[in-house]
Amino acid sequence: MDIVTNKQALPSHQAGATLIIGLVLLVALTIIGVASLSTTSLEHRMAGNMGDVNQAFNAAETAGRAAQLVISKINLWHDGVATCAADAKITDSQVCINKKINTPWWSTYSHSDWMDQTIEISGGAAISNVKTPPHVMIENLHFLNDELGMGHKYVNEVGTQYYRVTSRGTGRSDNSQAIVQQTIAKRFN
Numbered sequence: 001m002d003i004v005t006n007k008q009a010l011p012s013h014q015a016g017a018t019l020i021i022g023l024v025l026l027v028a029l030t031i032i033g034v035a036s037l038s039t040t041s042l043e044h045r046m047a048g049n050m051g052d053v054n055q056a057f058n059a060a061e062t063a064g065r066a067a068q069l070v071i072s073k074i075n076l077w078h079d080g081v082a083t084c085a086a087d088a089k090i091t092d093s094q095v096c097i098n099k100k101i102n103t104p105w106w107s108t109y110s111h112s113d114w115m116d117q118t119i120e121i122s123g124g125a126a127i128s129n130v131k132t133p134p135h136v137m138i139e140n141l142h143f144l145n146d147e148l149g150m151g152h153k154y155v156n157e158v159g160t161q162y163y164r165v166t167s168r169g170t171g172r173s174d175n176s177q178a179i180v181q182q183t184i185a186k187r188f189n
Contacts, residue, residue, distance in 0.1 A: 052171035055130060057178040059169025063121045063134035064180050067165040071138065073182055097098045097163070106137075106166050106179055114168050121167075131174050136167040141183065161186045 010035050109117070111132075118135040127134065139161040163184045 022071045049176070052173065052176040053178065054171075055167045056171040056176045057129050057180070059127045059134040059171075060167045060178040060180040061169070063136040063167035063169060064151075064165050065073045065181055066121050067138050067167065068182075068184060070167075071163055071186055074186060097140050098139055100139050100164070106168075106181065111174055118168070127169070129172060130170050131172060134167060134169040136165060139164040139166070157189055159187075161188060170186045 114135050115132070118137045121134045121136060141164050143159055143161045145159040147158065163186065164181065165184055166178060166179065166181045168179050
């Protein structure tokens with residue numbers, strides 16, 4: 001029995017098209033991989049920055065809450081002091097209330113201005129993992145008297161006192177900051 005085999009002659013010169021297609025696909029996959037690594041790195045930095053901003057906001061909110069607690073403990077109406085001590089801190093025994101400042105000072109204050117001219121939140125209200133402790137300024141806006149005492153200045157001192165509380169918090173660096181402002185009404189009877 002004869003076995004017939006079909007022997008075809010191999011081409012003596014190959015063009016290498018498979019190699020070229022393989023290299024093109026390899027380059028394309030490399031570009032996609034590098035781009036995804038770059039995107040992942042950028043997303044990681046963005047998430048870190050967002051966490052830092054949230055931490056700054058939480059610190060500012062903590063300072064505002066501490067100021068609210070201090071205001072809630074005030075028993076007598078007063079129109080505030082001209083300036084507060086540079087090293088003033090909010091504690092249970094001390095309150096520092098500034099007279100109303102008519103300019104938007106919070107938008108122009110530098111980091112050192114905040115450190116020198118506002119009250120540091122210390123003790124139990126402090127927040128951890130921040131570069132600088134949160135600071136706050138309490139301003140006396142105005143007193144709305146319940147009586148119409150013509151020609152008399154707040155005869156009975158019964159009414160509502162309005163305060164502006166501006167607080168600033170930082171994150172893990174002083175580059176991340178949040179400024180929170182609130183108006184608080186305190187009723188005096």
